[in-house]
Amino acid sequence: MSDTSAAGGIVTAALLVIGDEILSGRTKDRNIGHIADHLTAIGIQLKEVRIVPDEEGEIVGAVNALRHRYDYVFTTGGIGPTHDDITADSVAKAFGVSIDVDERALAPMRAYFQRRGVELTPARMRMARIPFGAELVENSVSIAPGFMLGNVIVMAGIPSIMQVMLDAATKFLKTGKKMLATSLDLHRPEGEIADMFAALQKSYPDVPMGSYPFQRDGKPGTQLVLRSTDAGRLAEAENELKVQLSARGWL
Amino acid sequence: MSDTSAAGGIVTAALLVIGDEILSGRTKDRNIGHIADHLTAIGIQLKEVRIVPDEEGEIVGAVNALRHRYDYVFTTGGIGPTHDDITADSVAKAFGVSIDVDERALAPMRAYFQRRGVELTPARMRMARIPFGAELVENSVSIAPGFMLGNVIVMAGIPSIMQVMLDAATKFLKTGKKMLATSLDLHRPEGEIADMFAALQKSYPDVPMGSYPFQRDGKPGTQLVLRSTDAGRLAEAENELKVQLSARGWL
Numbered sequence: 001m002s003d004t005s006a007a008g009g010i011v012t013a014a015l016l017v018i019g020d021e022i023l024s025g026r027t028k029d030r031n032i033g034h035i036a037d038h039l040t041a042i043g044i045q046l047k048e049v050r051i052v053p054d055e056e057g058e059i060v061g062a063v064n065a066l067r068h069r070y071d072y073v074f075t076t077g078g079i080g081p082t083h084d085d086i087t088a089d090s091v092a093k094a095f096g097v098s099i100d101v102d103e104r105a106l107a108p109m110r111a112y113f114q115r116r117g118v119e120l121t122p123a124r125m126r127m128a129r130i131p132f133g134a135e136l137v138e139n140s141v142s143i144a145p146g147f148m149l150g151n152v153i154v155m156a157g158i159p160s161i162m163q164v165m166l167d168a169a170t171k172f173l174k175t176g177k178k179m180l181a182t183s184l185d186l187h188r189p190e191g192e193i194a195d196m197f198a199a200l201q202k203s204y205p206d207v208p209m210g211s212y213p214f215q216r217d218g219k220p221g222t223q224l225v226l227r228s229t230d231a232g233r234l235a236e237a238e239n240e241l242k243v244q245l246s247a248r249g250w251l
Numbered sequence: 252m253s254d255t256s257a258a259g260g261i262v263t264a265a266l267l268v269i270g271d272e273i274l275s276g277r278t279k280d281r282n283i284g285h286i287a288d289h290l291t292a293i294g295i296q297l298k299e300v301r302i303v304p305d306e307e308g309e310i311v312g313a314v315n316a317l318r319h320r321y322d323y324v325f326t327t328g329g330i331g332p333t334h335d336d337i338t339a340d341s342v343a344k345a346f347g348v349s350i351d352v353d354e355r356a357l358a359p360m361r362a363y364f365q366r367r368g369v370e371l372t373p374a375r376m377r378m379a380r381i382p383f384g385a386e387l388v389e390n391s392v393s394i395a396p397g398f399m400l401g402n403v404i405v406m407a408g409i410p411s412i413m414q415v416m417l418d419a420a421t422k423f424l425k426t427g428k429k430m431l432a433t434s435l436d437l438h439r440p441e442g443e444i445a446d447m448f449a450a451l452q453k454s455y456p457d458v459p460m461g462s463y464p465f466q467r468d469g470k471p472g473t474q475l476v477l478r479s480t481d482a483g484r485l486a487e488a489e490n491e492l493k494v495q496l497s498a499r500g501w502l
Contacts, residue, residue: 027463032273
């Protein structure tokens with residue numbers, strides 16, 4: 001990916017999860033965490049997630065709000081064969097482009113269904129509807145593809161299919177500096193380390209610091225996380241943290 | 252809750268999840284599904300979820316975008332004792348009200364910490380900062396409360412604490428007609444039932460219908476879900492669905 005890295009820059013993304021079933025609680029999302037991990041690993045910063053229902057106005061509004069604000073927008077859900085699968089049409093509408101059955105998508109689906117003796121119904125042909133000007137994103141699990149239109153990457157909602165699409169889409173993406181992180185578990189409650197930690201954050205405003213309480217063997221502890229795209233600054237801040245902790249006998 | 256039910260109406264909500272650690276993938280969200288289930292069960296429709304980082308501008312912007320659009324906005328995360336916990340101050344800013352340590356919150360915290368021999372540091376006192384005009388939301392796990400300001404309910408991010416706060420907040424909420432759902436598992440792939448199902452949806456535009464593919468014993472199936480706040484209409488649509496399925500020999 002080195003030749004597609006943004007020159008020294010930060011690359012940002014948003015994720016749009018589409019589906020009534022997530023909002024009603026019937027289905028529990030299993031994609032957000034996977035996509036967050038993947039993007040962090042390849043050097044893209046996930047800055048926002050939205051979950052919206054299967055309603056055209058909501059999808060169009062969210063796609064347009066997000067695509068102008070972030071380098072990439074990933075969507076999951078709503079690209080199956082049934083009437084409630086309206087993501088592809090909504091994304092075409094957001095961009096103001098036409099959408100139709102695309103022979104590049106249909107040909108492999110036709111072959112795939114034929115081999116399995118499955119009829120290519122009008123409903124199944126819906127899955128070959130691709131907005132004009134989009135690149136296909138390969139689906140090695142069940143063939144009906146996702147696509148990338150402008151900076152919007154449209155993927156399936158079923159986790160196993162979403163994951164192969166995300167892998168396939170990755171080659172299209174420019175990536176930025178990786179966000180590096182270092183963490184340290186302290187056997188002290190959050191409330192005790194907070195003043196020291198706030199002062200440290202003030203000295204290193206470019207190194208975002210977070211603290212996360214945990215319970216272990218019934219005792220409260222705190223995980224401190226320092227993050228930066230600059231390995232040198234991260235090491236400096238981590239070193240200073242250890243100095244501060246040692247001075248208090250907390251290490 | 253009957254006396255606080257919206258008279259025959261629909262009550263809507265959004266959820267705002269606040270935290271860098273969710274967006275980076277370091278922590279996997281475990282609150283969205285629980286809150287979705289709870290709201291559905293009490294007759295509040297969750298219409299949108301957003302996840303934003305621990306940045307004041309992002310939190311203020313999202314709170315203000317959502318609170319004018321939905322009956323309620325729930326937030327999770329960012330109300331602990333450390334410098335990256337900025338939710339309470341951000342919500343106060345979104346409403347344009349002042350925020351300070353609130354004796355109603357501080358008194359029980361003082362007693363709780365004293366009993367446990369824990370010092371009430373300035374950092375811990377941060378957790379008693381409550382925007383002017385807010386109601387407290389009880390935290391029976393670790394005492395430091397959440398709050399409700401206008402139509403915004405601010406809760407902790409730690410699931411066990413969020414859950415008791417959500418239960419405590421529920422008594423403040425007006426609730427609407429419960430969304431009823433009925434589902435039916437078919438041993439047919441989604442692509443085969445799609446045309447029939449789309450026609451049925453057209454006949455019952457007031458009964459949202461969704462289909463969700465699954466694999467069982469290596470064979471594709473589809474779960475059909477019908478939803479309505481009107482039990483009579485739901486039963487009518489379900490009956491018609493069964494007639495259609497029987498006519499095709501699919502039941």
